[in-house]
Amino acid sequence: MNNAAEAQNVLLGVYRNMVEEGMYRYHLSLLFTLPSDIAKCQGNSPDGLRLVPSNSYTSTQSEVQTTWTNLYDAVYDANDFIERIQHKIGGYDDVDKQKAIVFIAEARCLRALYYFELVRWYGHVTLMTSTKQSNEHPSTFTQADAAEVYRFMEEDLVYAVENLPYAIDDRFRGDNSFRLSKGAALGLLTKVYATWAGHPVNDTSKWEAAAKTAKKLVESGKHHLLSDYEQLWKNTCNGIWDADESLIEVSFYSPAITGVAASDPSGRIGKWNGVAASGIKGVRNAGNWRVIPTFLRDWKDHDNDKRWAISFADHKYGKNTATGEDGVKLPINTSGNINDALQEDAKDNLKKSYMDGICPVNGIQRNT
Secondary structure, three states, rough: OHHHHHHHHHHHHHHHHOOOOOOOOOOHHOOOOOOOOOOEOOOOOOOHHHHHOOOOOOOOHHHHHHHHHHHHHHHHHHHHHHHHHHHHHHOOOOHHHHHHHHHHHHHHHHHHHHHHHHHHOOOOOOOOOOOOOOOOOOOHHOHHHHHHHHHHHHHHHHHHHHOOOOHHHHHOOOOOOOOOOHHHHHHHHHHHHHHOOOOOOOOOOHHHHHHHHHHHHEEEEHOOOOOOHHHHHHHOOOOOOOOOOOOOOOOOOOOOOOOOOOOOOOOOOOOOOOOOEEEEEEEEEOEEEEHHHHHHHHHOOOOOOHHHHHHHHHHHEEEEOOOOOOEEEEOOOOOHHHHEEEEEEEOHHHHHHHHHEEEEOOOOOOOO
């Protein structure tokens, strides 16, 4: 890392951790988030790919261990980058020093994100703040109190807020697509404070900190919700980074290279949580993520919410058996649509077909 250009290449490797199998390629974006009251996994038995979504796993489950490993690998890479660039920055010219400070802020924001996942999923975790610690004998590792981990994340994110530019004001990076900005740091810090305030740490003083941080982000005027909700899907399908709304977004390479989901950085988003498709030559999408209709029913009670019909698929794709045409949009049940299935007096077979067949409309998730 003899200059900022070389340092940036190394920094992108710290970002690259985000697309590992145990990270946002699969586990943290899909598998671990499935056991909820709004979604379920396709199928009825608690085995195979349904072990984690049905909460039927133990601490020795390979997915649990893989995510643990991937997260600590990512923390190590962030620590390594920060240590190395701090060693080199003294030899940079003024322009490269400015860029280096932004890069350090990105790495610290990423480290905070990785620790945020660790402390929420695993509870009392070892706090590794340097590569030297990671290379010590495991017998020396101790569990940190969760509050200590939150304080460490806060320090990283406050530094990131102070040193990162807003995406639209960025003069330092030639391309900031899918890169963390001040808005990302503020948004993540808000979420960290709000989580810190709740169970299990229950430091209620952090509610005020969360409100103030969110207020700063909102009133900055640098980010806002898109007026056209459907534009989110258009952006995703075309690989467009739009920082107007997006604060943190993980980018996956597509199309697939090997054809093996576990090996490709394009991952499972859009396949696991996309519209079911079968009977089409060369195309199959299991649509393993299924939306629970009672959640949709309760959501529909908000009549002014125009996102409702855009966010789920009350249909599937397949072959029209009458015409032989491929890739045709087909109803989940020919005897009724989703509105019919949500009625109290709907027939059991109609209710069941929609209970088991509704998928997200495609592979993006909008978190607030």
